[in-house]
Amino acid sequence: MRDVALFRTISFRLAATYAVLFAVSVAVIMGAAYAIATSEIRDISEREIGHDMAAFRSAFAKGGGEELRLRIRERSEGAPGDSFFLLLDGEGRFLGGNVPPQLWQEGWSERRMDDAVVRQSQDLMDSASMNSDGEVRLFSHGETLGPFRVLAGRNSHILHETQEILLGCLLLGCLAIAVVALVGSYLVTRDPARRINAIAGLTRQVVAGRFDMRLPLSRRRDEIDQLSADVNLMLARIETLMESLRQVSTDIAHDLRTPIARLRQRLDLLGRHPPEAGAAFGGAIDEAIAEADTIIETFNALLRIAQVESGARRARFRRLDLADLTERVCDIYRDVAVDAGHRLETGLEPGGTLIEGDADLLTQLLVNLVENAINHVPAPGLIEVRVSREGQTVCLGVADDGPGVPPEERERIFRRLYRLDRSRSTPGTGLGLALVAAIAELHGARVAALDNAPGLRIAITFPLARPDKGAPA
Numbered sequence: 050m051r052d053v054a055l056f057r058t059i060s061f062r063l064a065a066t067y068a069v070l071f072a073v074s075v076a077v078i079m080g081a082a083y084a085i086a087t088s089e090i091r092d093i094s095e096r097e098i099g100h101d102m103a104a105f106r107s108a109f110a111k112g113g114g115e116e117l118r119l120r121i122r123e124r125s126e127g128a129p130g131d132s133f134f135l136l137l138d139g140e141g142r143f144l145g146g147n148v149p150p151q152l153w154q155e156g157w158s159e160r161r162m163d164d165a166v167v168r169q170s171q172d173l174m175d176s177a178s179m180n181s182d183g184e185v186r187l188f189s190h191g192e193t194l195g196p197f198r199v200l201a202g203r204n205s206h207i208l209h210e211t212q213e214i215l216l217g218c219l220l221l222g223c224l225a226i227a228v229v230a231l232v233g234s235y236l237v238t239r240d241p242a243r244r245i246n247a248i249a250g251l252t253r254q255v256v257a258g259r260f261d262m263r264l265p266l267s268r269r270r271d272e273i274d275q276l277s278a279d280v281n282l283m284l285a286r287i288e289t290l291m292e293s294l295r296q297v298s299t300d301i302a303h304d305l306r307t308p309i310a311r312l313r314q315r316l317d318l319l320g321r322h323p324p325e326a327g328a329a330f331g332g333a334i335d336e337a338i339a340e341a342d343t344i345i346e347t348f349n350a351l352l353r354i355a356q357v358e359s360g361a362r363r364a365r366f367r368r369l370d371l372a373d374l375t376e377r378v379c380d381i382y383r384d385v386a387v388d389a390g391h392r393l394e395t396g397l398e399p400g401g402t403l404i405e406g407d408a409d410l411l412t413q414l415l416v417n418l419v420e421n422a423i424n425h426v427p428a429p430g431l432i433e434v435r436v437s438r439e440g441q442t443v444c445l446g447v448a449d450d451g452p453g454v455p456p457e458e459r460e461r462i463f464r465r466l467y468r469l470d471r472s473r474s475t476p477g478t479g480l481g482l483a484l485v486a487a488i489a490e491l492h493g494a495r496v497a498a499l500d501n502a503p504g505l506r507i508a509i510t511f512p513l514a515r516p517d518k519g520a521p522a
């Protein structure tokens with residue numbers, strides 16, 4: 050797996066997409082401004098030319114050709130540097146104006162003046178001198194009034210300069226936006242790409258077997274940090290499961306080796322002694338069956354723990370009162386405790402200890418805790434089972450006054466097949482408390498082994514059941 054290239058990241062693509070959209074938006078706005086400005090300047094020129102032509106028509110209508118020549122001469126002599134007029138007779142001879150006669154053209158027209166034509170008129174040269182490129186673009190309207198040909202025009206160079214300025218701004222703006230967008234995209238996506246590459250690098254190390262690796266978290270607490278935190282939780286869970294698998298494999302090999310060896314010894318004894326050995330033969334068979342039952346019981350317990358840890362039983366969760374369930378289990382085991390020389394006492398708070406869980410699994414949890422105390426506490430002993438509500442939690446405690454568990458061993462007693470040295474002579478598989486821990490984890494509870502001074506106290510804290518809708522809290 051290669052590192053994610055910066056320019057292939059989703060963040061960069063998203064930033065680049067927004068940059069393109071922004072550039073297109075700017076281009077549309079500038080294009081609209083270009084069209085509006087061009088249209089407005091042209092309309093101004095058309096209105097001015099139309100106003101001149103209206104004045105010439107009025108003059109011809111009032112005084113004929115003489116009045117028309119007078120009006121054109123006045124306009125030509127007092128015209129600003131970008132206004133041009135022309136009067137010709139029917140034969141095309143020059144009668145008045147400030148531009149050469151060859152510029153006459155019927156109707157609306159726009160054209161660039163040649164230098165030779167510009168040099169024929171002082172007004173054209175003056176107008177050209179006011180432009181940076183010395184160019185004159187004549188925007189005009191020619192009309193025939195009786196025997197006369199009349200033309201009025203303006204230098205439209207200002208329109209083209211405006212268009213060039215707007216086009217330049219449009220191109221420069223789009224270029225600047227593109228550069229800023231690319232640089233911004235790089236800066237914005239560089240850190241996320243680096244962090245994603247760190248996640249990719251970590252996954253490669255995990256594939257190689259480094260389950261102890263963790264992703265660093267920044268102070269931003271953004272979505273990548275949330276993803277990193279979830280990945281770290283996943284890795285912690287994987288590390289725990291792998292460690293548990295290694296521990297289980299080691300414990301199975303260690304703890305089952307003895308009963309399997311004894312089973313082989315019994316079978317070897319049966320193979321070396323004929324059936325007519327009588328009672329010894331029958332006893333060997335019984336012992337072999339007992340060893341096989343021990344092995345089967347161990348594997349069944351392991352399968353039950355695996356089933357609980359898979360979470361499949363969560364679908365059977367219901368609201369139940371932990372105190373009532375505990376009372377029923379303790380009623381059954383009270384006589385069992387007395388027969389073993391112990392006294393079983395309860396301290397329960399029924400009514401306010403509702404939790405959500407599987408009644409069968411919770412019964413198994415209580416049975417394992419009570420039986421563990423009965424079997425491992427020397428008689429006579431006191432066993433106390435208490436259930437109480439503390440805030441938004443329900444606490445279950447099973448305590449005894451036996452020898453207890455050394456502090457360094459308390460976390461290990463919940464491991465599969467783990468047994469204290471002094472307990473190896475007593476019946477059991479070392480899976481009872483491991484099943485307790487699995488059931489507690491399935492119910493979202495915290496389990497801890499504490500000092501009861503003297504003895505051991507197993508404390509399990511369950512979350513309080515959520516109140517039903519419409520029910521009082």
